Amino acid sequence: MKLQEYTTSAHNFEECMKCTVCTAYCPVLQVNPLYPGPKQAGPDGERLRLKDPYFFNYALKYCLNCKRCEVACPSGVKVADLIQSARIKYDTHPPKLRDQILASTDFMGTLARPFAPIVNAVTDLGVTKKVLDFSLDIDHRRTFPKYSGRSFESWLKRRSKEQAAFPEQVAYFHGCYVNYNYPQLGKDLVKVLNALGVGVQLLDKEKCCGIAMITNGMAREAAKHATHNVEVLGKAVSQGLKVVTTSSTCALTIRDEYPELLKVDNSAVRDSLLMATRFIYEKLEQGATLRFKSGYHKKIAYHTPCHLEKLGWGVFSERLLRMIPGVEFTLLPSSCCGISGTYGFKKENYEASQAIGQPLFDQIKTIHPDVVACDCETCKWQIEMSTGYPVLNPISILAEALE
Amino acid sequence: MKFDTVIMGGGLAGMVAGIALQQAGKNTAIVSMGQNALHFFSGTFESLQAPSERLAELFSAAGIRVHYREGVRLMPLGTFKEAALSLDDIDLFPTPKFGRRVLIVNFLGYHDFFSSFLAEGLEKQGMECRIRFLSLPELDNAKAHGEMRSVQIARSMDRIWEKVAQEIRLLLKDEDTVILPQVFGLLDDTIPGRIRQAIPARVVFAGTMPPSIPGVRTQMQLRRRYELLGGTFLMGDQAIRAHEHDGVVHSIATHNLDAHYLEARNFILATGGLYSKGLVSNPFKITEPILDLDIDQPQDRNEWYNPTFAGDQPYMGYGVKTDEHLHAVKDGVAMQNVYAIGSILGNTRPNLGSGAGLAIRSAFAAVDEILRSTSEQSEI
Numbered sequence: 001m002k003l004q005e006y007t008t009s010a011h012n013f014e015e016c017m018k019c020t021v022c023t024a025y026c027p028v029l030q031v032n033p034l035y036p037g038p039k040q041a042g043p044d045g046e047r048l049r050l051k052d053p054y055f056f057n058y059a060l061k062y063c064l065n066c067k068r069c070e071v072a073c074p075s076g077v078k079v080a081d082l083i084q085s086a087r088i089k090y091d092t093h094p095p096k097l098r099d100q101i102l103a104s105t106d107f108m109g110t111l112a113r114p115f116a117p118i119v120n121a122v123t124d125l126g127v128t129k130k131v132l133d134f135s136l137d138i139d140h141r142r143t144f145p146k147y148s149g150r151s152f153e154s155w156l157k158r159r160s161k162e163q164a165a166f167p168e169q170v171a172y173f174h175g176c177y178v179n180y181n182y183p184q185l186g187k188d189l190v191k192v193l194n195a196l197g198v199g200v201q202l203l204d205k206e207k208c209c210g211i212a213m214i215t216n217g218m219a220r221e222a223a224k225h226a227t228h229n230v231e232v233l234g235k236a237v238s239q240g241l242k243v244v245t246t247s248s249t250c251a252l253t254i255r256d257e258y259p260e261l262l263k264v265d266n267s268a269v270r271d272s273l274l275m276a277t278r279f280i281y282e283k284l285e286q287g288a289t290l291r292f293k294s295g296y297h298k299k300i301a302y303h304t305p306c307h308l309e310k311l312g313w314g315v316f317s318e319r320l321l322r323m324i325p326g327v328e329f330t331l332l333p334s335s336c337c338g339i340s341g342t343y344g345f346k347k348e349n350y351e352a353s354q355a356i357g358q359p360l361f362d363q364i365k366t367i368h369p370d371v372v373a374c375d376c377e378t379c380k381w382q383i384e385m386s387t388g389y390p391v392l393n394p395i396s397i398l399a400e401a402l403e
Numbered sequence: 404m405k406f407d408t409v410i411m412g413g414g415l416a417g418m419v420a421g422i423a424l425q426q427a428g429k430n431t432a433i434v435s436m437g438q439n440a441l442h443f444f445s446g447t448f449e450s451l452q453a454p455s456e457r458l459a460e461l462f463s464a465a466g467i468r469v470h471y472r473e474g475v476r477l478m479p480l481g482t483f484k485e486a487a488l489s490l491d492d493i494d495l496f497p498t499p500k501f502g503r504r505v506l507i508v509n510f511l512g513y514h515d516f517f518s519s520f521l522a523e524g525l526e527k528q529g530m531e532c533r534i535r536f537l538s539l540p541e542l543d544n545a546k547a548h549g550e551m552r553s554v555q556i557a558r559s560m561d562r563i564w565e566k567v568a569q570e571i572r573l574l575l576k577d578e579d580t581v582i583l584p585q586v587f588g589l590l591d592d593t594i595p596g597r598i599r600q601a602i603p604a605r606v607v608f609a610g611t612m613p614p615s616i617p618g619v620r621t622q623m624q625l626r627r628r629y630e631l632l633g634g635t636f637l638m639g640d641q642a643i644r645a646h647e648h649d650g651v652v653h654s655i656a657t658h659n660l661d662a663h664y665l666e667a668r669n670f671i672l673a674t675g676g677l678y679s680k681g682l683v684s685n686p687f688k689i690t691e692p693i694l695d696l697d698i699d700q701p702q703d704r705n706e707w708y709n710p711t712f713a714g715d716q717p718y719m720g721y722g723v724k725t726d727e728h729l730h731a732v733k734d735g736v737a738m739q740n741v742y743a744i745g746s747i748l749g750n751t752r753p754n755l756g757s758g759a760g761l762a763i764r765s766a767f768a769a770v771d772e773i774l775r776s777t778s779e780q781s782e783i
Contacts, residue, residue, distance in 0.1 A: 019442065019443075019613060019614075020552050020554075020612075020613055020614055021437070021438045021442050021613075021614060023550060023552050023554060023555070023614070024438075024442070024552075024554040024614045024619050025438070029550060029555065030554075030555070030558050036550055037550035037552075039550070040550055070639065071437070071638055071639030072437055072438045072638075072639070073437045073438075074436060074437035074438055074439065074679060074680075075437070075680075076436070076437070076641075271661065271662070278663070282663065285404070309638065309639065310639065311659060312637055312639060312640045312657070312658075312659025312660060313659065313660075315404070315635055315637065318635075319404075331630050333623075333627060333630075334638065
């Protein structure tokens with residue numbers, strides 16, 4: 001029966017049977033009444049937009065792109081992809097200066113890095129926040145991520161010989177956050193992989209995965225990044241390397257958003273890009289071992305980032321953390337922290353962002369862990385700012401617990 | 404990844420089986436393609452006519468309150484149906500005439516609750532009905548932007564139920580009963596009870612269009628309980644292929660985990676019926692997409708349907724074949740480590756409302772088979 005194959009609709013929207021289940025799990029719909037919700041914004045709206053682009057609704061910008069609607073959909077409709085595709089296709093407004101700044105994470109990183117101490121001090125000042133709020137609509141209540149004086153790339157380049165000596169090799173898509181803001185996470189990954197006998201290589205000049213561009217009306221720029229990244233990943237894959245990443249959003253973007261939203265073919269590299277936690281878990285399952293410190297003790301609450309939940313790979317992080325001797329583990333109930341990348345930085349989204357995260361913040365406070373574990377950098381900023389509890393990537397916790 | 408049992412399907416059947424196995428000390432995973440039929444749950448387990456201690460215990464450990472009383476319950480369109488075991492949200496009456504004068508309250512702009520149908524049905528039973536609409540500023544925004552569903556109202560009600568109870572007290576004249584849409588107690592299941600206390604009349608909650616609030620809450624409580632027992636819930640993933648050798652399944656592949664297979668000693672298939680895609684159809688036959696199990700169905704397509712649309716439709720009865728231990732049958736042979744439970748067994752007909760009862764009973768039966776077979780194996 002070829003008929004059904006030929007009639008598959010874009011992002012499966014015709015599979016929608018109007019059950020409204022997605023509306024129960026959309027975090028935005030619960031707090032922002034201006035948002036029409038995933039069913040109306042997605043498959044219902046698509047039916048109208050196909051008739052006439054006039055029906056495009058600018059309120060679609062309130063979508064977080066958390067993908068919870070897709071995870072909840074029992075019919076396999078790509079609800080969030082429908083919404084983001086509609087924004088790419090029909091939103092004719094050029095992105096605001098603020099959105100361009102927020103979206104250009106690697107460009108801003110390159111600019112800020114040489115002056116990191118100054119930039120960090122200045123963005124921490126109340127007056128700077130007021131100015132940014134007033135001039136750019138970046139909410140003054142936000143804490144900004146800090147920049148690092150030295151990039152991860154330069155740190156690893158100095159160690160390339162030493163890394164090349166390991167019998168097995170892997171390439172690392174570190175992403176903007178590890179490179180410009182928090183190289184420690186990359187160093188932690190190198191430590192854990194080295195302990196498994198695996199050396200870490202850089203890709204041949206990766207670019208930002210582009211997710212912030214996709215959600216900020218810069219799809220064309222994002223597609224350029226995507227094409228570039230698929231090419232450099234391809235080089236590594238053709239050498240027989242797996243590519244790992246520590247950011248769940250980078251992983252989701254490269255694996256799923258490139259073909260679905262940007263129409264960039266990634267089929268040659270898709271299966272070779274893995275979350276580092278999955279790579280490590282699989283190594284251990286194949287018989288590799290890690291030696292942990294004795295006397296290590298940590299009470300850990302694990303938050304599965306929305307994009308990792310969409311990938312379906314939270315289980316690897318969870319299992320690795322549970323494996324560490326001395327870890328008291330609690331899985332936090334599945335829920336969005338509210339930041340969703342650049343979304344929560346925007347003045348118009350601040351209140352909604354905090355309201356979405358509130359149930360998660362309350363849960364964390366009830367559990368009162370030593371540390372919250374999470375594979376997403378923006379969840380980390382949000383949870384640290386809103387609860388005061390430190391947040392670490394599971395890879396950093398593994399590194400800390402190693403002998 | 405290795406488990407004792409992998410359960411395909413995260414609906415009521417799959418979650419009950421998962422919880423029961425975790426409680427028995429087994430290590431399990433549930434693979435669930437999206438959310439499930441609990442979102443359409445009436446709140447009543449119709450085909451469980453006997454009080455089930457085992458179910459009550461499992462639910463109460465998950466914080467879900469049920470009660471048992473033989474009687475009838477009010478349906479969303481004003482008719483009545485026999486019922487016994489129910490969630491506490493649901494009222495059960497000895498006879499359909501449960502009051503004399505009834506005040507039906509709805510929220511202005513909410514179209515998923517059928518007050519006029521309810522009134523018509525109750526008037527047939529000899530009850531006098533009055534319908535009133537509450538206009539609440541808290542719901543104005545949802546109204547204006549179009550998505551005013553049970554869940555959105557329920558989120559507001561969790562905050563403003565006291566004010567709503569106050570407004571209803573003011574509306575109440577000489578009525579002995581108040582009927583409200585079932586939009587209370589999404590996160591806090593004590594709210595329906597507190598509303599019952601706050602209004603000086605009998606308060607009855609009547610069903611709305613989906614999502615069902617008691618159903619959504621039940622699914623959240625069951626999932627939480629399962630995860631707290633250490634179960635691995637893979638939400639949004641889908642079993643796509645099973646790997647078998649000599650009639651024994653040793654692992655399955657899923658959409659998200661691609662080359663990373665889930666291995667187990669036993670597998671439970673709880674992927675639902677045609678509606679949930681546990682069974683799929685083309686113009687020639689109905690198939691089970693993961694294992695290609697045998698299906699009880701007539702060859703002649705004309706026998707699938709009853710030409711009377713609202714009549715009993717034979718296709719709803721089709722399901723996978725099993726032996727008496729619920730082992731799924733493939734090519735005429737019962738697979739010894741694959742169990743089929745819930746709607747995929749067929750014979751869940753909406754007019755009987757038997758889905759929840761079948762889900763629970765078959766889940767417990769499969770769990771008992773698995774525990775018995777594993778204890779036998781360990782004795783050997």
